[in-house]
Amino acid sequence: MKIIELIDVQKIYKTQYYEVHALRGISFDVEKGDFLIIMGPSGSGKSTLLHLIGCLDKPSAGKVLINGVETSKLSDFELTNLRRDNIGFIFQQYNLVSTLTALENVELPMLFKGTPKNLRQKRAKELLELVGLEKEIDRRPNELSGGQQQRVAIARALANSPSVLLCDEPTGNLDSKTGEQIMKIIRDLNEEKGVTVVLVTHDVNLKKFGDTVIHLRDGKIQEVEHVH
Amino acid sequence: MYIDIARRNLERAKIRSVLAVVGIFIGVMAVGAIGIFGESLKVAVMQNFEDVANEIVVYPNPQQGYSYVEDRDIRTIEKIPGVKSAIALRSDALSLEFKNKKIIATVYAMDEKNLKEMFEADKGSIKLSSGSCVVGKRLADFLSLKIGSKITLEGRELKVAAILKDVGARFDINPNFAVLVSEDDFKKISGSEVSMVIVKAESLEDVPEIKKAIEERINKKEEKLIVVEMKMILQTIENAFGQINLFLMAIAAISLLVAGVSILNIMLMSTIERTKEIGVMRAIGAQRSTILKIFITEAAILGLIGSMIGSALSLVGGILIDYAILQDWSYALQPSTVFYIILGLSVGISTAIFSGLYPAWKASKLEPIEALRYE
Ligand SMILES: Nc1ncnc2c1ncn2[C@@H]1O[C@H](COP(=O)(O)OP(=O)(O)O)[C@@H](O)[C@H]1O
Ligand SMILES: [Mg+2]
Numbered sequence: 001m002k003i004i005e006l007i008d009v010q011k012i013y014k015t016q017y018y019e020v021h022a023l024r025g026i027s028f029d030v031e032k033g034d035f036l037i038i039m040g041p042s043g044s045g046k047s048t049l050l051h052l053i054g055c056l057d058k059p060s061a062g063k064v065l066i067n068g069v070e071t072s073k074l075s076d077f078e079l080t081n082l083r084r085d086n087i088g089f090i091f092q093q094y095n096l097v098s099t100l101t102a103l104e105n106v107e108l109p110m111l112f113k114g115t116p117k118n119l120r121q122k123r124a125k126e127l128l129e130l131v132g133l134e135k136e137i138d139r140r141p142n143e144l145s146g147g148q149q150q151r152v153a154i155a156r157a158l159a160n161s162p163s164v165l166l167c168d169e170p171t172g173n174l175d176s177k178t179g180e181q182i183m184k185i186i187r188d189l190n191e192e193k194g195v196t197v198v199l200v201t202h203d204v205n206l207k208k209f210g211d212t213v214i215h216l217r218d219g220k221i222q223e224v225e226h227v228h
Numbered sequence: 229m230y231i232d233i234a235r236r237n238l239e240r241a242k243i244r245s246v247l248a249v250v251g252i253f254i255g256v257m258a259v260g261a262i263g264i265f266g267e268s269l270k271v272a273v274m275q276n277f278e279d280v281a282n283e284i285v286v287y288p289n290p291q292q293g294y295s296y297v298e299d300r301d302i303r304t305i306e307k308i309p310g311v312k313s314a315i316a317l318r319s320d321a322l323s324l325e326f327k328n329k330k331i332i333a334t335v336y337a338m339d340e341k342n343l344k345e346m347f348e349a350d351k352g353s354i355k356l357s358s359g360s361c362v363v364g365k366r367l368a369d370f371l372s373l374k375i376g377s378k379i380t381l382e383g384r385e386l387k388v389a390a391i392l393k394d395v396g397a398r399f400d401i402n403p404n405f406a407v408l409v410s411e412d413d414f415k416k417i418s419g420s421e422v423s424m425v426i427v428k429a430e431s432l433e434d435v436p437e438i439k440k441a442i443e444e445r446i447n448k449k450e451e452k453l454i455v456v457e458m459k460m461i462l463q464t465i466e467n468a469f470g471q472i473n474l475f476l477m478a479i480a481a482i483s484l485l486v487a488g489v490s491i492l493n494i495m496l497m498s499t500i501e502r503t504k505e506i507g508v509m510r511a512i513g514a515q516r517s518t519i520l521k522i523f524i525t526e527a528a529i530l531g532l533i534g535s536m537i538g539s540a541l542s543l544v545g546g547i548l549i550d551y552a553i554l555q556d557w558s559y560a561l562q563p564s565t566v567f568y569i570i571l572g573l574s575v576g577i578s579t580a581i582f583s584g585l586y587p588a589w590k591a592s593k594l595e596p597i598e599a600l601r602y603e
Contacts, residue, residue: 056511056597077515084513095508095600099236104229111229112513156512 002068003163003196004030004053009062011048011219022048024219025062030198032163035190037207038200040216046200047168049216053198054087054166055079067163084112088157088195090186092169094149096141102128102152103137109159127155131185147178154185158195165189167199171206183209230518234525237498244494245530248487252534252576253541255484260542260572262480265549266473267568268559274466282432283458284439285400286425289451296421297453301446305427308441310434315342315426317401320418324407325380326371333367334406335381337414347403351375352390356410360389364404381407382417400426400458435459484575488583491530495523495587499594506591507599516592523591527584528577535576539569 011023022045030036040046051057052064055071064071066082074082083089096105106124115123128137131151141149150170157165167186171179187209189195199210207213207227215223238245286305288294297316306314318337323330340356347354352375354362361381363373368391373379377388392403401424414420427442429435435457442455499506506519546565551557 051597054511056600080510080513080515083511089511095504095511097233097505097508099240100233104232107229108509108514109512112509112515112518117229160513 001032002029003032003034003066004198005063005065005068006053007063007065009049009052009059009064011045011052011057012060022219023052023059026216026219026221027062028214028221028224030164030196032196033190033194035187035197035209035211036199037210037213038198038216039202039204039207039213040200040222041202044216045219046202046216048219050166050168050198050200053164054089055083084109085160086163088159088162088165090150090153090157090165090167090170092172094141094146094153094173096149096152096156098141101138101140102133102144102155105141105152106155106159109156113160123159124155127158128152130158131155145178146174147181150174150178150182151185154182154189158189162195164196164198167197169201169203170199171201171203176205179203230522230525231529234522234529237502237522238526238529241494241498244497248491248494248530248580249534249537251487251490252484252531252580253538255481255487255579256535256538256572256576257541257545258480258483259477259575260539260568261545261549262476263473263568263571264542264546264560264565265553266469266476267562267564268546268550268554270466270469270473271559271562272554272556273469274462277458277462277465280400280458281462282429282435283400284427284429284435284442285456285458286427286442287454287456288423289454292450292452294452296423297425299422301453302422302425304445305425305442308438308445310430310438312428312430313342313345315339315346315428316422317424317426318411318414318418318420318422319401319406319424320414320420322382322418326373326377329371331371333381335414335418336401336403336406336408337411337418338408339411343408347392347395349390350393352388354392355389356408358410358412359386360410361386361413362390362392362403362408363388364392364402364406364408365394366404367406370405379407381409384413384417386413400424432459481575484579487534488579491527491580491583492586495527495584496590498526499523499587499591502591503594503599503602506594507596507602510594510596511600519594520588520592523588524581524584527580527588530584531577531580534580535573538576539572542569542572 007027009023009026013020013022026049038046038049052059058072066086071079103124106127107120110120110123125137128134131154133148133151136144136148171182174182183206186197190197211228213225213227214221286297288297302314302316305311320335321332322335324333340354343356343362344354350365356362373388375388378385379388386409394404427438429438439455439457446453509519546560547557550560
């Protein structure tokens with residue numbers, strides 16, 4: 001089943017002085033349970049692509065379909081619900097809410113969904129346990145290491161049991177050993193829980209974790225590589 | 229949990245939040261304390277008039293050519309149901325001599341019974357037999373009169389039987405600077421007719437009926453008498469106090485306005501500082517309305533805390549102003565005080581929420597992708 005479908009997607013950023021053609025006709029599908037890696041140098045359009053898949057932005061031309069629904073036809077309200085219920089985000093800078101504890105950060109997507117407090121807390125604890133942070137649940141982000149913060153971010157991304165996990169350079173700010181641990185958690189989620197993963201990176205060492213690798217350069221697909 | 233989120237955002241910028249709260253509580257305190265004081269002042273002033281509230285004052289109407297109230301009209305008034313007493317007043321300005329001083333004084337002719345009912349003696353005892361008189365406090369002070377002093381009114385010697393207590397402002401008669409004599413003595417020294425009838429009602433509720441009866445029985449053909457309800461005059465004064473109070477509170481409310489602007493300012497700063505965080509929340513599923521809710525909750529918390537402190541202090545402030553100006557703080561302890569405390573509380577909270585609306589709306593309008601990219 002196609003969970004993500006891109007048809008000739010273009011993205012042009014218009015600023016006052018110039019236009020940037022960030023994506024120039026991208027088409028590919030992602031099947032349920034896939035682990036897709038989008039690889040390319042800085043500025044090649046990886047983040048732009050991920051934002052389009054994640055319903056944070058709309059394409060200038062072409063179509064993005066999530067579960068068969070075209071995102072550009074949805075309202076802000078519907079897109080927000082789609083993100084909340086079907087998509088989990090993991091960012092390079094972790095992006096935790098600094099005033100909230102690890103537990104509360106993981107609770108957030110469930111709070112937005114209206115999940116009652118006791119269920120929310122129970123699930124958040126389970127998820128933090130899953131990423132190995134059962135002892136750190138009451139710490140604020142600034143009391144956690146980078147690797148720990150990224151684990152909290154993973155737990156948060158999983159809160160509403162999304163079908164897709166979108167990761168933008170998740171290991172970019174981490175040392176290689178910690179990065180490896182984070183990648184293993186993401187791979188296990190893919191393999192054991194069947195979560196579909198789309199991960200963008202410029203780090204060729206991460207290639208081994210994916211099923212498929214799409215090489216991106218200057219907003220175009222250069223090569224599609226099937227690893228497994 | 230939204231309250232938790234809002235609370236922690238406020239804690240993040242502690243000094244700023246504290247300043248916003250201070251602004252609100254000063255505003256609420258100013259509005260509340262002035263409201264409480266204004267009400268106290270009104271009560272304090274109105275107390276002076278309490279015993280005239282059930283009076284109707286009747287004058288002859290000079291526009292119809294009447295310069296005095298006729299005896300038969302007085303008797304008609306006395307017979308109206310609900311009338312407790314009708315006090316016919318004759319008054320004149322007559323020459324008064326005491327020792328070597330000679331002045332013109334107001335002289336009222338009064339019945340001893342009525343006089344006792346209306347005023348209290350400060351010294352001596354009220355007695356208006358032939359040859360005796362009663363004087364007002366200020367006149368007595370002015371002429372250094374004592375009980376037993378002999379004054380000469382238009383050539384007739386009268387003995388001072390009593391000096392009245394100082395009465396405040398009145399609308400009917402003011403004896404402070406006057407001499408009160410018996411009807412008989414008055415007739416001997418002055419030809420003045422009845423210039424005013426003070427009609428006292430059995431109860432306040434009878435007043436409109438009595439007024440109506442006078443109009444029907446005496447003023448049917450032409451407007452012979454002018455009939456004035458004291459209650460109406462008192463009502464006018466009370467309204468004037470209400471307006472002054474409102475005006476003073478409006479001035480105090482300017483400080484609330486300033487507090488509102490400062491909340492607007494700090495919340496706008498906060499939206500800019502938290503752009504990225506707003507983007508993150510939107511990315512993981514917060515609706516625009518959720519962002520709106522968080523910001524408004526923050527404003528409401530500032531308003532609630534500020535207003536609660538402010539209204540508690542407004543009671544203290546009201547008591548202090550009452551003590552300083554009216555020398556009696558107990559005026560602050562009346563039911564209307566509760567109203568001003570609740571008013572301060574609600575005005576404070578609404579000011580804060582209203583000031584938070586624009587920043588909250590701005591925050592909710594941020595595009596998630598732009599906000600997320602913000603550094
Ligand atoms: N909001 C924007 N406005 C203008 N240009 C942008 C914007 N976002 C990205 N770009 C440009 O689009 C291109 C692709 O950017 P991006 O998707 O961030 O690449 P990557 O994530 O692969 O480094 C770059 O040239 C970048 O400068
Ligand atoms: Mg990028």
